[in-house]
Amino acid sequence: MGWTFRGDAGGALQDFNGDGVLDLLVLGGNPRELKLLLGEGDGQFKPDEAFAATAKAAASWGSLTGFRVADVDLDGDLDIVCFGSEVHVLLNDGRGHFRVTGAGLEALGRRHADRD
Ligand SMILES: [Ca+2]
Numbered sequence: 001m002g003w004t005f006r007g008d009a010g011g012a013l014q015d016f017n018g019d020g021v022l023d024l025l026v027l028g029g030n031p032r033e034l035k036l037l038l039g040e041g042d043g044q045f046k047p048d049e050a051f052a053a054t055a056k057a058a059a060s061w062g063s064l065t066g067f068r069v070a071d072v073d074l075d076g077d078l079d080i081v082c083f084g085s086e087v088h089v090l091l092n093d094g095r096g097h098f099r100v101t102g103a104g105l106e107a108l109g110r111r112h113a114d115r116d
């Protein structure tokens with residue numbers, strides 16, 4: 001795939017698209033980027049091309065330092081919280097399609113993006 005892990009890369013093994021097969025979310029490379037690899041159920045993973053556009057947006061947020069996986073909107077599927085100079089939340093629609101919310105929350109100094 002032409003994509004190399006760095007020593008400090010992070011990863012999460014969860015079922016993101018709800019098909020019952022574990023998928024792999026990884027943060028690595030230089031510059032760092034997020035990749036979602038969909039499990040095929042036979043021990044192999046294939047890159048999720050649709051996620052690449054989301055990852056491209058993430059790349060414009062500056063250097064990502066990490067992420068956490070949690071159901072932040074309590075709808076039963078796993079979402080992704082990305083950390084770096086900003087904090088962004090990627091909400092899952094339950095089928096592994098993510099949309100960006102919480103855009104531009106500053107990691108330090110401001111609790112909410114109340115910019116009225
Ligand atoms: Ca899956």
Ligand SMILES: [Ca+2]
Pocket residue numbers: 070071072073074075076077078079092
């Ligand atoms: Ca969720």
